[in-house]
Amino acid sequence: DAGVIQSPRHEVTEMGQEVTLRCKPISGHDYLFWYRQTMMRGLELLIYFNNNVPIDDSGMPEDRFSAKMPNASFSTLKIQPSEPRDSAVYFCASSVSDWGQETQYFGPGTRLLVL
């Protein structure tokens, strides 16, 4: 298995532009998570899905952020309009629904820089 795939790996954009981050979870995993990592705040959960349905979006910072999961193999995180404070590394992770021994498998991340 190729693991969790994220694209792009790096994104540089200007303030006010729309940014779309993409994620392909591991096949067969029914949970998908979006995280943001910064030096100041560490790793924060933004939103997670179960069977393509958003379960908890309380970590989404503001209305400029939105996430979708149209099918089991694809999810997007969109920022519109982007701001310099959105600069961070965004990770996607997936897991199976086994609450006993589940672990989350992380993608390599998208490093976003908003100028």
Next chain:
Amino acid sequence: KQEVTQIPAALSVPEGENLVLNCSFTDSAIYNLQWFRQDPGKGLTSLLLIQSSQREQTSGRLNASLDKSSGRSTLYIAASQPGDSATYLCAVRNTGANSKLTFGKGITLSVRP
């Protein structure tokens, strides 16, 4: 609200040394605790997962312990190697429906040859 603390933020040791990384959490009502490794520019990789009913887990040179009542976990690395250099994060999952992982900020370990 659960808070996870890892101190110190960075650690440098000579190769071969046995070392302990600490993690503390404020709410003892946890379901499980995990230790992750993060290499520069990479995602996180799960190392060990300890259920709340367990005291420790071992994998190779790694041993993680959990003391739920005191809100502490340690990751013990035996005979450290330069390849162990990375950032180590602990994360806890609280009990309750739809509970999510709360991460510490990590400890950046450097093992000098």
